[in-house]
Amino acid sequence: MTTTPTPQQHLETGSALGHSVPRKDSAQKIRGQVKYVGDTEVPGMLHGKVLRSEIPAGRIRSIDASAAEAMPGVVCVLVGTDLLDIDPYYGHAIRDRPIIAIDRVRFAGEPVAVVAAETEEQAEAAVRAIRVDYEPTPAATDLDGATGPGAPLVHEEPARGGAFHGLGNLPERLGNVCYRYELDWGDLDAAFAAADVVVEGTFEFGSAYQYSMETHACIAQVDGDEITMWANCQHPFLVRAEMASVFGVPLSNVRIIVPFLGGGFGSKSYTRLEPLTIAVARKARRPVRVVARVDEAILTSRQHSCRIHLRTAARNDGTLVARQAVCLFDTGAYADNGPRVVATAGDAAPGPYRWEAVSVVADCVYTNVSPAGSYRAFGAVHQQWAGELQVDEIARKLGIDPLEIRRRNLLRHGEDVRPGGKPLDGDLIGDVEKAAAALGWDRPRTEWVGRGLSVGVLAAGAHPVSCATVRMEADGLITVNCGTTEVGQGARTVMPQIAAEVLGLPVDRVRMGGTDTRFTPYDRSTGASRSTTVAGLAVQRAAEDLRRQLEDMAGGEADPAEYLNLMRGHFGFAGGELIGRADVHPEGSGSYAEGPVFWEVAVGAAEVEVDPDTGVVRALRTATIADVGRAINPAFVERQDEGGGIQGLGTGLFEEVLFDGGHLSTETLLEYRVPTTRDIPREMSCVIVENADGPGPFGAKGCGEGALAAVAAALATAVADAGVPVNQLPLTPERVWRAIQSRNDKRSEV
Amino acid sequence: MLIETTVNGVPRTLEVAPSDLLLDVLRDRLGLTGAKRSCDVQVCGTCTVLLDGVPVSACTTLAHEARGRRVMTIEGLAETPGFARLEEVFEHHNALQCGYCTSGMALTITSLLEAGELADDEDVVREALSGNVCRCTGYRAIIDAARELAR
Ligand code: FES
């Protein structure tokens, strides 16, 4: 366990960097003063409620909203035919999704109409009074139903690329496959033929729900061609561009104000409730607020489920030689972020080992269930557990220790993760050794206790575009303006720490507010562990720009104690202000040229106890590695790893969104269980590794996602080590119990 | 129906319908948005308020159940003398990230401390906080903060 520097320590050293300075927003949050979007009201605001499809697939014959429209307090009911004056489709990867259903529905839960009324109760009552006449059509409600011969097509129209897919030319849709990612190198057949050991299996990964405790919420106000929103989006600048294009208004006329977010984890990535809220506000000619219930939030975004057929080959000396992965990802009725998830999963499928040959084919498949999007560590969490189970299976067959087989085969710093792109920028062997040590790898173990390791990397940083300004006003206080959203990660504390360090000021002289796209400089997105790395670099450069201006005024070194005098000398009175500005963009050479921005490390270890009578798995201990280059705020790094790790525990052991015939059956937190204090391991070690090898400020690189993938995978390898390999996540008691029974059956046959 | 109740020490007379939820009345009518809505089914604890000092889920409590009783929300708790310590300990342990669960945690911990039901004991604290979900922090820091407060 690392020792976290105390919050006070930075005051003694005078530097904010590398110290666990307290969150700048903690008092506001502890006192319940923060206004999230759902707590926000604007004058004249109405409440919007959504009518959702009851069937997974079908045509809409007619909608009768007349009774609803006549109900008390109802201002309007938005239906699909209200949208025919615009191009009402959105989707950042594939523009396949109507704002609300227009002529057909593609999943049970798809928005079909939106009521705006004076109160939420009135809106809810009116939703119940709308009559929809559906003509059901055959539905493809899971991967089997969507990929077999004669499978009903979820989409029949030609595919249109969205604005931010960044995945090259979109290939033709093949049946329900809307995107395919392929990765190949070496001679696969020869490598498998020459290998001594081959393991093969099919792995099923269930879909989790991000459950940011604050659900999706949006307030929209439309005045002519000006659109103003208060929205809890992680990527306001991308949503702005998409809404401008859908509603046919100038980009800068769309203004999005983002207060604090009550968590995101990817559920608030890209566009969510914004288009339907704008559409209903446009019709109502009044501002409208829409806040999702939890069941609606699950239907708005969840994690992809997938099926992976995996083969791995090795030589008798434990050298890994080849891997083949054929993967199907269930993206639901709309592509959402599926293509990106699938591409990232494709990159993660080989695992960071030195292969002679690799072949990956990963398909993104439409089905008639609710759309899946981003969830922390996407791609890596889908693949890592399966790949690592096979590495251990080979190790077991060859009698090699799991730590040793990884030592022999893991990529080293500077080696290619895949041909093209950034070589490995971390120290994976060092990391896995630290994880094993933190767990106590060599301690004796008892029956039904298992220990597992897992190693992976995750393409992180997204597209490296961030802009920032750092402003010094006439009282000497500094404001950082940068479009990173405060989702809980601590951006509004870390960015001031970075600027304070550059300017040689105490961190309490620097602050940062929320995003308002009208005034806040552009930032691509808040996700992919990019805030500290990419936006933080823009802030560092902007602060340096400000410092240079002060140095020019001083004619040399600028003493922080003299900043105000320098400014007064420059302006000739106690006014004016200085603004430092900078950006980060894909840069000609160096690590930003080829992408990813960095490889986020996903290394962990777990110890579990399996109850052979019930199949219940208890996580006893976990260790995660936060290989962050440089920890700007170590306590925040630990919180990110702990939080991600516990989400990994949920994904690994029990969280699963389930559908029955296309209908969501885990509708509430009673059916969809998330980890509580009862579930967490007795010991959770987070080892912070600081090799200053990141591309961000002061050598930093992002963290917080890797732990989710690492813990989920380490739980799977640990349960296998306890004697129960299970090719399905989550490792529910039933699955584990069945695996124990079938193992016992096999033993008694022998 | 007309009910008399005390909210954060202030006597109130409120007109409520039999089906009105306490959470809606607090948030929409009294503007006390520190109580948050999330799961709506008494699992997550973000809507926690104290009724005569006892934590309840306001999402599943009817407003008229507050008749003749004392309601305390985070806005009221923050004005009490003991709050500064909780604030300091939470800040020191970094026991929050997005903050959405935090007011519920603070109310639950405070009431348990006052009832003598919290101790500097891992099992006691885990059990006591199992009705409050936090999706961000992974709980370790919150448990540590609660244990320190119980010391
Ligand atoms: S909202 Fe009341 S317990 Fe979750």
Ligand code: FES
């Ligand atoms: S701090 Fe975000 S839910 Fe607890």
